Amino acid sequence: MATTSTLPSIYNSIPVTVPPHISLTTTELLAFPAFKAWISRLTASLRAENNPDGYTLRSLEITNLVRFSSSKIGFVMLNAVVRDAEDKLSLPGAVLLRGPSVAILPLLHPTNTPRDNLYAILTLQPRLPGATTSMAEIPAGMLDDHGSFAGAAAKEIEEEVGITISEDKLINLSELALEGSPLLDSSSGTKESVGLADAPPVGSEAGEARKLDGLFSSAGLLDEMLTYHAFVHELPEEELSQWKGKLTGLRDKGERITLKIVKFEDLWKATRDTKALCAWGLWKGLSQEGRLPY
Template sequence: MSSTIALPSIYNSISVKIPPHIPLTQTELVEFPAFKSWISRLTSSLRSDNNPDGYTLRHLEILSVVRFGSTRIGFLMLNAEVRDADDKVSLPGTVLLRGPSVGILALLHPEGTPKNNLYVILVLQPRLAGATTSMAEIPAGMLDDHGSFAGAAAKEIEEEVGITISEDKLINLSELAIQSSPLLDKDQTKESIGLANAPPISESPNQETQKQNLDGLFSSAGLLDEVITYHAFVHEIPEDELEQWKGRLTGLRDKGERITLKLVKFDELWKATRDSKALCAWALWKGLEEAARLPY
């Protein structure tokens, strides 16, 4: 028999249906970081003045839970019932929660060559969701327990590329891009406050809360909550070492990673991969470079 729980009052005490075959407690749900962030942003967005149709969240139903190990929640899929004030329109509600990620534009610059003579390090690895055993993409990974986006990016670079780099050497491309944009369109219509630094929902209504800095880009906002923050770095190498980077094997074998490195000229990246993360990072670099906002 299914169980029904109620979210805390700060989330309007919305009811949540949990089917009997899904072992999930109320505490696990509300403490799952991806759910906590998503429900906070959504609740804030629905309360804002940028909700002219009066959409409200009526009900949630958990569809599935994937755990990493025996206890930790990795992914959670749910269905959210959101309807307008006249109860005539229902929004598509299937959501897959996995939390934030980082993507890294790892660049090699042969010493003594022009500054724009850059090579992108791509990683070739199996991707079952893409039905391939060799997807060419930029290094990326979930935030997990790294504590910060920069820390997660540095860790992914070390694991997937084999370069140890300090966090202060990273260039936060998505943050630089969003800092230069007020998130307004040509008609001065605001994006949902849920995206543009929404104040998080607080258990203490009278307590001032800091805005959430959402400086990443959504990978597929029609289904995923995932926001990817893009970083870049330039690694200087002797020109005669360039060939040594091609075909190098990396990855954490104990985690099932088997990664081969591939080098691509930066200007040719847009046609050398089907990885949208790579194209986003490439476009951010090009845009910031053109706007003279790139610290390189």
């Protein structure tokens, strides 16, 4: 038999139903960082001043759960019942919660060559959801216990590319792109800015600044917000060929990664990975505006 509990009053005491085949308590759900971040942002965004259409969250139903271990939740799938003020319109409510991630654009620059003579590093690895054993993409990973986006990015670079770098060498492309963006300007009155950018998550300290400098990968289903970083690794031109076909990855985690090197200018047509295309576009746009610290 399904069990129904109620979220704390700061989340408007929304009822949450868990089917009998899923073992999940309200305490566990609220301790899952991805859920807590999502429900607090959604609650803030549905406040009257951020919600001109009068949408309200009526209830939540947990539909699936994946655990990374007995004590660690990996993914939560739920259905959110959200209806308008007149109770005539219901929004699509399927939500997959996995939390924030980092994506890294690794670039190689042969020394003593023009600054725009850049090569991108792509990783070739199996991706079962994409039904392939060799997806060409830029390194990416979930943010877990590294403490910061930059720290997680640096760790992903080391694991997947084999380069150990300091965090201060990383260029936060998504943060630079959003600086001064109308998406973060509530006075513009644009739909994009309503609620999301300006409403501090419910439960945060008064006046606490919360920057959302990531980009959503698929906002129609996923909560995942990707923060894009880049770095440039200088190397002698004669060493460039050594990177082609190099094997990396953590074998104990089932990773078997081969590196592929492509000219940066050709990256947009060398992969099906939207993360790579997004990073490429951010770099190009920032470069055109002279805002890259490189």
